[in-house]
Amino acid sequence: MSKVRVHNFAISLDGFGTGAGQSREMPFGHAGERLHDWYVGTQYFQQMRGESGGTQGVDNAFARQHDPGIGAEIMGANKFGPPGWQDDADWTGWWGPNPPFHSPTFVMTHRPPPPIEMAGGTTFYFVDAPAAEVLEQARAAANGADIRLGGGATVIREFLTAGLIDYMHLAVVPIVLGRGERLWDNQESLEDAFDIEAISTPSGVTHLTFIRKV
């Protein structure tokens, strides 16, 4: 059976996956870009932008796991756009004409517009359904490959609570946000279901991997 995987999901020391006050100008609210500096700095990300350079160490090794073996993505409404994007018929996500998903991508929203076909293999499908049902659709679309769960925090919590995540990679960034969307709420005893490893890197980030116990 194909796996459900989370990659490169960054949180602050106090567990926030995004800051407060998300908007079109500030996609991560008051967190700004600080949760993702380590990721933007990797060779993986720089190549995606068509640039050379970038870090080639542990951060990059984790970043690169984003793509291989993935056949579909699931994300929450707040990853796809700023509050109210459903009212903007021209909104096609943050990522320009060729989004980095290159697969059927399922956006969970209570107000689903029609699908949007983008360049590079990404088609956005909008679904108003619980986690398990969305996963069923994504799995059918993925043709036996794995499903990437793209976040944000609310959607990851929903999938964790439903026991639907097989692999989760978090990057803990040494900042304290104080407010925003918290990943850890209502996840008591998560360690019972996962083997957890931690590795800190020279960038100051600590990578955590959660591998579902068999």
Next chain:
Amino acid sequence: MSKVRVHNFAISLDGFGTGAGQSREMPFGHAGERLHDWYVGTQYFQQMRGESGGTQGVDNAFARQHDPGIGAEIMGANKFGPPGWQDDADWTGWWGPNPPFHSPTFVMTHRPPPPIEMAGGTTFYFVDAPAAEVLEQARAAANGADIRLGGGATVIREFLTAGLIDYMHLAVVPIVLGRGERLWDNQESLEDAFDIEAISTPSGVTHLTFIRKV
């Protein structure tokens, strides 16, 4: 000027320094001993117990920093005893006749009993005063040496908010407690005041050091 230092303060991934439901039988509430397995396993701790053996790696190196250069300790009421210890005239702390502080030790409580002199150099003084005032007393008693701030989470937060901590060592343990006393509340932008380093170890713990910027 002498420094204020926090050592070996363990928190869960979701930032709890103790679990919920603290009692005489369960000093750390539903967390049990899980926050401190790495610490109890060190050679430093085993020697303190009069035992041989114990780990000698990075965890032990951090554990050993507890003692050198310290002239006084400050702790919160919930570190000294279970809820209601103030009503038990025989309560002298969790640590037996020879507590591991070996110095004047200031316990912050709104109902201060008279001082208690223990073996090994520890005298417990009980004070009902704000952080800065307790620190002044501890500093006078420490004779130029550093002050260790022993926790719990509430007291560390109070000292952080007052800008009174110079060095803080946290050990992040890969468990999710879900409830208890949270260290991170109201600490937004803590990284502006501290240089932060992270190092994970084979025990699964990630050590964080916060060094106040000069």
